[in-house]
Amino acid sequence: DAKTTQPNSMESNEEEPVHLPCNHSTISGTDYIHWYRQLPSQGPEYVIHGLTSNVNNRMASLAIAEDRKSSTLILHRATLRDAAVYYCIPSDKLIFGTGTRLQVFP
Amino acid sequence: ETGVTQSPTHLIKTRGQQVTLRCSSQSGHNTVSWYQQALGQGPQFIFQYYREEENGRGNFPPRFSGLQFPNYSSELNVNALELDDSALYLCASSPQGARGYTFGSGTRLTVV
Numbered sequence: 001d002a003k004t005t006q007p008n009s010m011e012s013n014e015e016e017p018v019h020l021p022c023n024h025s026t027i028s029g030t031d032y033i034h035w036y037r038q039l040p041s042q043g044p045e046y047v048i049h050g051l052t053s054n055v056n057n058r059m060a061s062l063a064i065a066e067d068r069k070s071s072t073l074i075l076h077r078a079t080l081r082d083a084a085v086y087y088c089i090p091s092d093k094l095i096f097g098t099g100t101r102l103q104v105f106p
Numbered sequence: 107e108t109g110v111t112q113s114p115t116h117l118i119k120t121r122g123q124q125v126t127l128r129c130s131s132q133s134g135h136n137t138v139s140w141y142q143q144a145l146g147q148g149p150q151f152i153f154q155y156y157r158e159e160e161n162g163r164g165n166f167p168p169r170f171s172g173l174q175f176p177n178y179s180s181e182l183n184v185n186a187l188e189l190d191d192s193a194l195y196l197c198a199s200s201p202q203g204a205r206g207y208t209f210g211s212g213t214r215l216t217v218v
Contacts, residue, residue: 032205043110043196043209044149087148093162094139094198094207096148 006088009101012078020073020100022088027068031091035062035073037084038099044087047073078104110135112197112210119217124185127213129197131178137161138180139207140172141196149196155180184215192217 005023012018024033035047048055048062050071055062061074071090075082087099109132119125131138137156141149151164155174169185178199184191194214198207 034205041211043198043211045209046206049205085148092205093151095151095164096141098148 004088004090004097006086006097006100008098009103011103011105012075013105014080015077018075018078018082018102018104020075020086020088020102021070022072022090023070024088024090025069027090029068033062033064033068033071034089034091034094035060036087036089036096037082038087039081039084044096047086078102080104080106110197110199110208110210112195112213114213115211116214117216119187119215121187121189121217123187124183125187125215127182127184127195127197127215129180129182129199129210131180131197131199132201132208133178134201135178135199135208136202137207138174138178138197138199140180140182141198142166142191143194143196143212145193152182187217189217191215 003026032049032051034049036044038044048060050062063072083104085099085101087096111130113128139154140152143149152166153163154161158174171183174180194212196212198209200207
């Protein structure tokens with residue numbers, strides 16, 4: 001399984017952009033990069049996924065490095081509801097690491 | 107509404123007992139995975155089923171077993187419960203070819 005490195009925690013103020021980094025230097029050439037988040041007392045929630053190109057959806061944007069060894073999840077305007085643990089998963093097997101705990105302050 | 111329903115939401119069992127946890131997925135979701143999440147940790151992959159056959163397994167002993175049924179429901183069975191089995195058990199499902207999984211809210215199992 002590809003090894004993943006994410007910061008343990010990050011902080012943001014409400015309505016500011018948030019860039020959540022992830023290193024996955026051992027990713028397989030054909031595996032997608034998935035991002036999920038888990039709000040308190042809930043199951044994980046799909047956020048976005050991509051292979052090589054940058055991706056956008058209603059929740060976030062995903063910027064993927066050209067060598068695919070890292071990616072960044074971008075929340076364009078953080079809200080209090082975005083406070084969660086964000087998991088970067090560089091594998092189609094959906095193996096979770098420890099994630100990044102995002103705190104959002106009013 | 108997530109589209110994946112798990113039951114029961116909470117359960118208390120005694121060490122050595124057996125437990126069955128249930129998951130009901132959306133129609134067409136023929137891939138289902140089960141996860142164990144201890145407090146403060148990320149979800150740990152137990153196994154995955156695709157069209158009623160086991161399609162991958164994590165580092166869990168054989169006393170963790172599963173079933174998937176044609177009606178898109180599935181079960182996680184755990185025999186000989188141990189205190190360390192206390193955790194949140196999550197079910198996630200996906201339609202064939204899709205990349206995103208839908209998770210249920212989980213079953214909180216406490217073993218005493």
